Amino acid sequence: MCSQNQRWEGGLHFGGMNYTGDLVQSTFPNPKETNTWTSLYVSKQLRDQLSFQAHLGTGAISGDDRNYEKRKLRSFYFQTQIVELQFRLQWYPFVRPGQRRPRLTPYGFGGLGLYYLSPDATLNRAKLPHLREAIEFDQNNLPSKIQPALPFGAGLDFQLNQQILLGLEANLRLTNTDYLDGVSQAGNPEGNDWYGSFSLKIGYTFGKSDVDGDGIVDHRDACPDFAGPIELDGCPDSDGDGITDLIDLCPNLRGNGEVSGCPDRDGDGVPDPDDRCPDIAGHAQMRGCPINDRDNDGIPDQEDPCPLQYGPPERQGCPLIDSDEDGLLDEDDHCPDQYGLAIFQGCPDTDGDGIQDREDKCPKLFGLYSQQGCPLEISAEDQAQALNRQLLIFTTGSTSIERYSLLDQILAFLEQYPTYQLLIKGFTDKEGNDVNNLQLSNKRARVCYDYFRGKGIDPDRLTFKGYGSDYPISENLTERGRQQNRRVEFQLFR
Numbered sequence: 445m446c447s448q449n450q451r452w453e454g455g456l457h458f459g460g461m462n463y464t465g466d467l468v469q470s471t472f473p474n475p476k477e478t479n480t481w482t483s484l485y486v487s488k489q490l491r492d493q494l495s496f497q498a499h500l501g502t503g504a505i506s507g508d509d510r511n512y513e514k515r516k517l518r519s520f521y522f523q524t525q526i527v528e529l530q531f532r533l534q535w536y537p538f539v540r541p542g543q544r545r546p547r548l549t550p551y552g553f554g555g556l557g558l559y560y561l562s563p564d565a566t567l568n569r570a571k572l573p574h575l576r577e578a579i580e581f582d583q584n585n586l587p588s589k590i591q592p593a594l595p596f597g598a599g600l601d602f603q604l605n606q607q608i609l610l611g612l613e614a615n616l617r618l619t620n621t622d623y624l625d626g627v628s629q630a631g632n633p634e635g636n637d638w639y640g641s642f643s644l645k646i647g648y649t650f651g652k653s654d655v656d657g658d659g660i661v662d663h664r665d666a667c668p669d670f671a672g673p674i675e676l677d678g679c680p681d682s683d684g685d686g687i688t689d690l691i692d693l694c695p696n697l698r699g700n701g702e703v704s705g706c707p708d709r710d711g712d713g714v715p716d717p718d719d720r721c722p723d724i725a726g727h728a729q730m731r732g733c734p735i736n737d738r739d740n741d742g743i744p745d746q747e748d749p750c751p752l753q754y755g756p757p758e759r760q761g762c763p764l765i766d767s768d769e770d771g772l773l774d775e776d777d778h779c780p781d782q783y784g785l786a787i788f789q790g791c792p793d794t795d796g797d798g799i800q801d802r803e804d805k806c807p808k809l810f811g812l813y814s815q816q817g818c819p820l821e822i823s824a825e826d827q828a829q830a831l832n833r834q835l836l837i838f839t840t841g842s843t844s845i846e847r848y849s850l851l852d853q854i855l856a857f858l859e860q861y862p863t864y865q866l867l868i869k870g871f872t873d874k875e876g877n878d879v880n881n882l883q884l885s886n887k888r889a890r891v892c893y894d895y896f897r898g899k900g901i902d903p904d905r906l907t908f909k910g911y912g913s914d915y916p917i918s919e920n921l922t923e924r925g926r927q928q929n930r931r932v933e934f935q936l937f938r
Contacts, residue, residue, distance in 0.1 A: 460479065462474045477507055505526060507520075788800040795811070854934055892932055
């Protein structure tokens with residue numbers, strides 16, 4: 445609870461006053477009928493966002509038909525002094541609880557009021573004889589001089605300094621009478637009269653301010669918006685370690701001054717939140733961990749991605765890897781899983797014709813460079829048999845074709861020899877269940893079928909089928925074996 449809630453405020457409102465009723469034509473505010481308004485007020489802060497205020501004010505309201513061209517014939521006129529006592533609750537929606545009120549503070553209010561009035565109305569009967577009965581009724585039925593009202597409105601305060609504030613306020617009062625101006629039946633009896641005021645405010649705050657309620661007045665409080673002990677000059681210490689939150693790097697963890705207010709369980713000088721090994725004393729350069737190097741490669745285990753395998757510093761402690769043992773490291777090998785030749789960046793030349801397999805249209809038949817790796821002359825049957833021995837390999841769970849060279853060779857063959865038909869057979873490895881594998885193998889075969897269809901091959905020449913993990917061509921115990929089984933086979937026949 446903030447001690448500012450115990451503060452009192454008093455001051456003065458002064459400005460203009462208007463009313464809306466039977467003897468004015470325009471709605472509030474009405475510059476033709478503006479009169480002075482002054483009031484004294486006293487206020488007590490109940491909460492950070494709420495205060496209770498009492499106002500005692502006085503002002504005049506008036507109306508004159510002669511100010512309006514269409515009403516000059518009637519010539520009614522009135523003026524009355526109002527004395528008002530008002531009690532209200534004032535709400536500051538933008539004040540943050542427990543913090544200092546900003547310099548500019550809008551507010552809204554509502555409450556109850558009593559006002560005293562004695563309307564002095566001049567009603568000319570001679571010019572309007574048809575209103576005589578209504579005028580007599582109004583003069584004989586004036587209500588009590590003390591009436592209730594419901595004040596409400598809004599304002600804006602500007603805190604000039606710690607004690608003095610200035611402000612603007614608009615205050616409207618709803619009434620339960622149509623006789624503020626002494627006229628009802630002779631005017632417009634449809635609705636009640638009401639009045640309001642616009643005013644400037646000057647206020648004074650009593651007592652010394654202690655916004656955060658810690659018992660230290662604001663001008664001596666190093667942290668006036670946050671409660672704290674006197675030994676820390678009023679600044680908070682959330683974890684109670686004697687170090688103010690302003691300089692405590694761990695304000696919610698009890699620590700000590702040696703590590704800027706943070707705990708250090710292992711006493712190595714590295715704060716626990718930054719210590720990768722908070723229960724084992726270590727070194728600051730290792731972020732609080734001891735220096736361990738189990739593979740003796742000169743790189744600490746905490747920074748070594750391969751802590752049990754010797755590796756050079758330029759590889760961050762990981763060893764050199766040549767998966768296919770062809771003398772080229774995987775990172776330099778264009779075919780890291782196939783034994784190959786250095787001249788072809790690690791890719792194979794199966795038929796030994798000097799053309800690497802990925803560029804050889806007949807990779808299993810010794811051929812000529814001019815024939816793109818195929819023999820000079822080869823029969824359709826030999827070509828079909830050579831193509832039938834080729835496999836299209838897929839990655840695990842995938843139906844995506846990574847290289848189209850084999851499909852393009854088969855496409856060229858189908859276009860050259862229209863009497864041949866093609867059976868496309870899809871397969872998977874043993875990973876997964878049989879139902880999913882069967883579906884996956886069928887999809888792989890269908891992808892190839894769709895490719896040939898899209899290239900214009902007659903669908904009557906094409907057939908596809910999936911066999912799941914049946915008929916493996918390699919053992920499924922190693923990744924290399926499983927890779928061979930994730931395949932599509934092609935069977936060209938007449």
